[in-house]
Amino acid sequence: MSLPDKAFPVSWDQFHRDARALAWRLSDNDREWKAIVCITRGGLVPAAIISRELNIRLIETVCVASYHDYLSQGEMHVLKGISPELLQNDGEGILIVDDLTDTGKTAAQVRSMLPKAHFAAVYAKPKGRPQVDTFITEVSQDTWIYFPWDMGFTYQEPIAKGTRG
Numbered sequence: 001m002s003l004p005d006k007a008f009p010v011s012w013d014q015f016h017r018d019a020r021a022l023a024w025r026l027s028d029n030d031r032e033w034k035a036i037v038c039i040t041r042g043g044l045v046p047a048a049i050i051s052r053e054l055n056i057r058l059i060e061t062v063c064v065a066s067y068h069d070y071l072s073q074g075e076m077h078v079l080k081g082i083s084p085e086l087l088q089n090d091g092e093g094i095l096i097v098d099d100l101t102d103t104g105k106t107a108a109q110v111r112s113m114l115p116k117a118h119f120a121a122v123y124a125k126p127k128g129r130p131q132v133d134t135f136i137t138e139v140s141q142d143t144w145i146y147f148p149w150d151m152g153f154t155y156q157e158p159i160a161k162g163t164r165g
């Protein structure tokens with residue numbers, strides 16, 4: 001698979017702010033979340049921030065793997081499902097959390113386990129958007145989001161290099 005045209009690098013600060021903004025959007029005094037189901041591994045980080053902000057103490061994981069290496073999505077494997085007590089009532093009152101939705105395949109897979117749950121992601125691309133109930137920022141489909149936990153400090157070429165003579 002080729003490199004997406006655009007890059008959207010996200011710092012820890014920005015991710016914290018965006019995940020907190022998502023928590024604000026999910027906060028509603030008339031609505032009480034029974035539990036968070038976070039989609040590992042990327043969903044663990046926003047789940048930690050949202051659980052702190054909304055005082056949700058019951059956190060479950062659903063472990064799904066499909067991007068076998070950087071950029072290329074393969075077959076979806078559910079390595080660990082959701083505990084039976086949280087599957088009751090089709091997931092009513094459950095908050096599913098992920099870092100982003102891209103093609104929407106991961107979200108669709110988890111939604112099929114909890115059809116009445118609310119799906120929240122920090123970032124969404126257009127193909128995945130229909131699978132998400134609440135998100136913060138939309139980025140175009142040809143953009144790759146670089147999360148802070150996947151990055152390190154490296155030298156950056158000056159912008160002018162390559163754009164002039």
Ligand SMILES: O=P(O)(O)OC[C@H]1O[C@H](OP(=O)(O)OP(=O)(O)O)[C@H](O)[C@@H]1O
Binds near residue numbers: 039043104105
């Ligand atoms: O909408 P999709 O095209 O299905 O892609 C979105 C999923 O891809 C990434 O997870 P990934 O499978 O790379 O695993 P990770 O969270 O363990 O990094 C991301 O965290 C989402 O869960």
Ligand SMILES: [Mg+2]
Binds near residue numbers: 039040041043098
């Ligand atoms: Mg993931």
